[in-house]
Amino acid sequence: MGQAIHAGRTGRPWLRMRQYVFHTKGDVCCWCGHPGAGDINHDDGWANSPETRMDPDRMSPIHGVYGGGCPYCPWVWSRKLGRMAPVICNSVVGKQPLAVALAKRARQQAARSLDW
């Protein structure tokens, strides 16, 4: 399981794991489906999964602060920056497990399509 990746003498485990995830899974974002993801997401949620936290099989590419967000999604208003900014998929998903976030979004989309 998670034991396959060793830090080695020089590498930092986290950076090596990121490289491994991009190498094996590509750079298509697990949240919005666009390419160019520069960060990785913990599929189980960081807090919920101490045992899979460093398991690259439970990680997916995602647009994050590294890489500057999604280059394809329409920009959104950032209250923090006080201007329009690229979508940071990683902060949309947040700390919840990816499956939970995806299910929530699907429910919202279903509700929205019923509205009109």
Ligand SMILES: [Zn+2]
């Ligand atoms: Zn994305």
Ligand SMILES: [Zn+2]
């Ligand atoms: Zn996108």
